[in-house]
Structure formats: structure tokens, C-alpha cells
Amino acid sequence: xxxxxxxxxxxxxxxxxxxxxxxxxxxxxxxxxxxxxxxxxxxxxxxxxxxxxxxxxxxxxxxxxxxxxxxxxxxxxxxxxxxxxxxxxxxxxxxxxxxxxxxxxxxxxxxxxxxxxxxxxxxxxxxxxxxxxxxxxxxxxxxxxxxxxxxxxxxxxxxxxxxxxxxxxxxxxxxxxxxxxxxxxxxxxxxxxxxxxxxxxxxxxxxxxxxxxxxxxxx
Numbered sequence: 001x002x003x004x005x006x007x008x009x010x011x012x013x014x015x016x017x018x019x020x021x022x023x024x025x026x027x028x029x030x031x032x033x034x035x036x037x038x039x040x041x042x043x044x045x046x047x048x049x050x051x052x053x054x055x056x057x058x059x060x061x062x063x064x065x066x067x068x069x070x071x072x073x074x075x076x077x078x079x080x081x082x083x084x085x086x087x088x089x090x091x092x093x094x095x096x097x098x099x100x101x102x103x104x105x106x107x108x109x110x111x112x113x114x115x116x117x118x119x120x121x122x123x124x125x126x127x128x129x130x131x132x133x134x135x136x137x138x139x140x141x142x143x144x145x146x147x148x149x150x151x152x153x154x155x156x157x158x159x160x161x162x163x164x165x166x167x168x169x170x171x172x173x174x175x176x177x178x179x180x181x182x183x184x185x186x187x188x189x190x191x192x193x194x195x196x197x198x199x200x201x202x203x204x205x206x207x208x209x210x211x212x213x214x215x216x217x218x219x
Contacts, residue, residue, distance in 0.1 A: 038106055039130070042163075048094065051094070070089070070112040076105070
């Protein structure tokens with residue numbers, strides 16, 4: 001029995017180690033409300049989002065897919081605001097874009113309505129997958145790849161994820177070093193200014209004392 005548990009644990013760890021960078025979530029949108037997510041992406045990174053927008057149905061008292069609902073997805077590179085992706089989409093489907101430059105990207109979703117006001121309440125389910133363009137392989141029919149080939153492809157995706165993590169660390173390290181150098185430069189400048197002010201103050205006090213003693217001797 002313990003052996004079987006150990007085998008299952010090892011199998012689970014292997015499975016988790018080869019999963020691509022995927023995360024899923026759900027949230028709610030009301031009226032013209034906009035929901036944005038910030039993702040820091042390296043250059044030439046492919047982002048795929050599978051989504052479903054379900055509208056609240058008062059008659060059925062639950063969320064259902066309404067084909068008349070239109071969703072708009074906008075992706076901008078921050079802080080420049082350069083638009084990377086902008087499309088109006090159906091209530092359920094997929095959007096996909098590639099980061100042309102490295103940096104933080106704002107991924108925004110909202111309902112596309114024709115009126116000024118809308119009481120639409122939506123439940124959004126979003127699954128996003130992030131991977132390098134170099135790791136992107138065309139989808140092949142089921143059974144066309146052997147188990148070993150699938151494992152190799154999964155491992156390549158994992159390597160791409162590790163490469164992205166290294167890029168994040170390198171970018172953050174560079175930013176931290178630049179800020180540290182700027183802080184040290186300001187500290188040195190401020191210290192020099194304080195020393196100059198202290199020197200001028202001491203000189204002024206010495207001159208004042210000299211005049212005081214000279215006056216006392218003359219009296």
C-alpha cells in the first residue's frame with residue numbers, strides 16, 4: 001500500500017513538472033464595467049485566452065450563454081499605452097496575441113454595447129496560456145504523436161517557462177541595480193552638500209569668534 005502511494009505521488013510530481021504556464025479564473029462584469037489584468041511578458045511571447053461570457057437570466061435564475069452578447073478585448077503595452085490587440089468577439093471563444101516588445105501588458109475585457117447604459121451582468125470564465133513563440137508547435141491530430149514525443153513537447157514548453165522566469169529575474173535585477181545606483185548617487189551628493197554647508201558654518205563661526213576676541217582685547 002505505501003509503495004502504491006509513493007508511485008502515485010511521483011506520477012503527480014512528474015505531471016505537474018511538465019504542465020505549461022496556464023491559469024484560469026472567473027469574475028463578474030456589470031454594465032460597461034471593465035476588468036484588466038497586468039502580465040509582464042518577454043518579447044515574442046504567445047498569449048492565448050479561452051473565455052466564456054454567461055449572462056444572468058432572471059427567468060431561469062442562473063447564468064447562461066447569450067449569443068447576442070459581444071465582448072471586446074484590448075491589450076496595451078504599459079506604460080506607453082501602445083495597443084497590441086483590439087477585437088470585438090462573440091460571447092464564447094478564444095483570443096490570441098503575441099507580445100512585440102518586452103514589458104508589462106494590460107489585458108482588458110468589457111462588454112461591447114450600443115447604448116450609453118447597460119444593466120447586463122456577466123460571469124466571465126477565462127483560461128489563459130502563456131508560452132514562447134519558439135515553443136509553439138502546430139496542433140496535431142490525436143494519436144499522431146507517441147507518448148515520448150508528447151513528453152518532449154511538454155518539456156520544451158516547461159523550458160520556455162523557465163526561460164521567462166529567468167528573464168523576469170534579470171529584468172528585476174537590472175531595475176533594482178539602477179535604482180540602487182541612483183539612490184547611492186543621491187546619498188553621496190547629499191553628503192557632499194552637508195559637508196560643504198558644515199564647512200561654511202564652521203568658517204563663519206570661527207570668523208565671528210575671532211572678531212569677538214579681537215574686540216575684547218581692544219577694550
